[in-house]
Amino acid sequence: MSGAPKARAEIFSVASYVGGESKLAGVNRVIKLSSNEGAFGPPPAAVAAMRAAAAEMHRYPDGHMVRLRQAIGAAFGLDPERIVCGNGSDDVLALLIQSYGGPGTELIMSAHGFSIYEIAGKIAGCTVRKAPERDLTADVDAILALVNPATKMVFLANPNNPTGTLLPRAELARLRAGLPGQVLLVIDAAYAEYVTRADYDAGVALVDAGENTVMTRTFSKIYGLGGARLGWAYAPAPVVDVLNRVRGPFNVSALVAEAAIAALADGSWVPTCRAHNTAARARLAAALRAAGFLVHPSEANFLLVDFATPERAVAADAFLRQRGIIVRNVKSYGLPSCLRMTIGTDEECAALAGALGEFAFV
Numbered sequence: 001m002s003g004a005p006k007a008r009a010e011i012f013s014v015a016s017y018v019g020g021e022s023k024l025a026g027v028n029r030v031i032k033l034s035s036n037e038g039a040f041g042p043p044p045a046a047v048a049a050m051r052a053a054a055a056e057m058h059r060y061p062d063g064h065m066v067r068l069r070q071a072i073g074a075a076f077g078l079d080p081e082r083i084v085c086g087n088g089s090d091d092v093l094a095l096l097i098q099s100y101g102g103p104g105t106e107l108i109m110s111a112h113g114f115s116i117y118e119i120a121g122k123i124a125g126c127t128v129r130k131a132p133e134r135d136l137t138a139d140v141d142a143i144l145a146l147v148n149p150a151t152k153m154v155f156l157a158n159p160n161n162p163t164g165t166l167l168p169r170a171e172l173a174r175l176r177a178g179l180p181g182q183v184l185l186v187i188d189a190a191y192a193e194y195v196t197r198a199d200y201d202a203g204v205a206l207v208d209a210g211e212n213t214v215m216t217r218t219f220s221k222i223y224g225l226g227g228a229r230l231g232w233a234y235a236p237a238p239v240v241d242v243l244n245r246v247r248g249p250f251n252v253s254a255l256v257a258e259a260a261i262a263a264l265a266d267g268s269w270v271p272t273c274r275a276h277n278t279a280a281r282a283r284l285a286a287a288l289r290a291a292g293f294l295v296h297p298s299e300a301n302f303l304l305v306d307f308a309t310p311e312r313a314v315a316a317d318a319f320l321r322q323r324g325i326i327v328r329n330v331k332s333y334g335l336p337s338c339l340r341m342t343i344g345t346d347e348e349c350a351a352l353a354g355a356l357g358e359f360a361f362v
């Protein structure tokens with residue numbers, strides 16, 4: 001009759017997730033560029049819709065999210081029946097791992113892939129294998145080389161966080177073609193709306209081509225609803241059926257559903273934000289390169305800047321904090337000499353470029 005309740009041993013193989021910081025002691029106006037949140041906040045129509053929906057918050061949401069899935073389907077040209085929504089795409093990713101992974105199975109991701117795959121994979125009891133990258137970009141051959149009979153899932157963030165790189169359509173197709181049919185390929189396209197490259201596909205074609213590829217998306221980045229929590233998967237019918245069995249019956253709030261429907265109805269939001277991101281990202285990268293820093297090319301709403309040594313990255317981080325600017329240290333991703341910086345407004349980018357311009361002389 002002694003002892004305390006004990007959770008499964010796998011739980012202790014991971015540390016709890018550390019998100020981008022948002023506060024600095026003694027600084028009133030913080031410039032938060034640490035979590036890749038959209039530069040312009042939430043769409044005003046989404047705020048208004050959520051406010052209006054609040055009067056009905058005593059009612060349970062529609063557990064099937066019919067109107068929301070119809071709105072997503074219409075906006076993205078997808079069949080609403082093949083869409084499953086979740087409490088952020090992290091929810092959907094974890095449900096996929098719970099359903100298809102587990103003890104005795106292996107999950108493959110790339111060396112600097114998004115950390116949630118490793119965290120959720122280990123908690124589910126999977127063995128997580130990391131494939132080496134080339135130029136901080138996922139390497140299809142290295143991923144395929146790790147496949148063995150225990151492999152159940154491959155996770156690819158495309159573009160990837162925190163590297164900002166992507167695999168073009170042809171490489172994705174080559175990855176799918178090289179994987180055994182029973183291996184589930186999950187393409188996490190959280191930053192898809194920011195991509196302007198013509199050789200990019202978020203994953204729809206591969207989902208449609210078979211029964212073993214899933215695409216996940218989020219409202220947390222360009223749509224500016226990270227705090228409200230909404231993500232979704234576009235998946236083959238059998239995977240949709242699995243997700244609908246394992247997900248919580250009310251895993252999406254009625255409030256965020258209304259916010260998202262309103263956000264989707266604002267047809268100029270995404271093109272405007274994307275255009276800003278493309279221009280501001282190029283300007284910031286050019287300014288930082290001119291100041292002598294190594295800036296990795298990025299297809300997303302952030303830049304990965306290499307300061308050559310971990311000490312110099314730590315010093316840059318501290319220097320920025322003293323000026324009220326918070327970026328993300330990516331030591332936990334195995335990139336200790338780098339900092340990841342979200343593309344903010346023009347004013348925020350200018351402040352960041354100015355501060356790092358000064359730091360270059362420290």
Ligand SMILES: *Cc1c(COP(=O)(O)O)cnc(C)c1O
Nearest residue numbers: 088089090114161190218220231
């Ligand atoms: C930010 C991000 C997500 C989004 O997570 P949510 O749970 O939808 O907020 C998913 N994948 C990657 C790679 C990300 O960077």
